[in-house]
Amino acid sequence: MAAAAEPASPPAVRDVDVYADPTGALPVYRWRQAPKGLATRRQLRERRLRPGGQDPVAVIECRGGKRKAWLYDLAKAKPIRPMTFAKELALDKAMAARQTCPTCSRRYYHCLPLRTLGSCLECYDGTPAVPGSYMRPPGEHLAAAA
Secondary structure (H helix, E strand, O other), X not given: OOXXXXXXXXXXXXXXXXXXXXXXXXXXXXXXXXXXXXXXHHHHHHOOEEOOOOOOOEEEEEOOOOEEEEEEEHHHOXXXXXXXXXXXXXXXXXXXXXXXXXXXXXXXXXXXXXXXXXXXXXXXXXXXXXXXXXXXXXXXXXXXXX
C-alpha cells in the first residue's frame, strides 16, 4: 500500500520591494545632485504628473543615506487623472467620517481626534468650540426640526 503523500509546505513569505532593481544597478545620487529630467513622486505631483507605470530610473539619498527616494523620468511621466464626481463624492464621505463628532453630529472644518478622544473637545471635556469652526448638524436649520 502506498504511503500517503505529505502536504507540501507553503512557500516562505518574503518582503519584496516592488521598486527594487534586482541587479542593484540603479544609479544613486546624493541630495541635490540628480541630473535634470528626473523627479521624485512629490515633484511629479507638483507638476501635475504621475509616474504612469514606469519603473524608477535612479535613487536619491539624503540625510547621510538614511533616507532615499525613487527618481522617475519626466519625459515618460503622464498627466494625473482628472477628478471625477464619483471620486470627489468618495473623498468627501471619507473626510466627513473624520470630521463629524459622533456625539453632537457637528461636522468640523478640521479632523477630530476620534481615535484618542472619541468625540470633539466640546463633547469630551466641555471646551467650547468656536462657532465658525464647524457646520451646523443636519436638520438643525430646517423649520420642521424646531
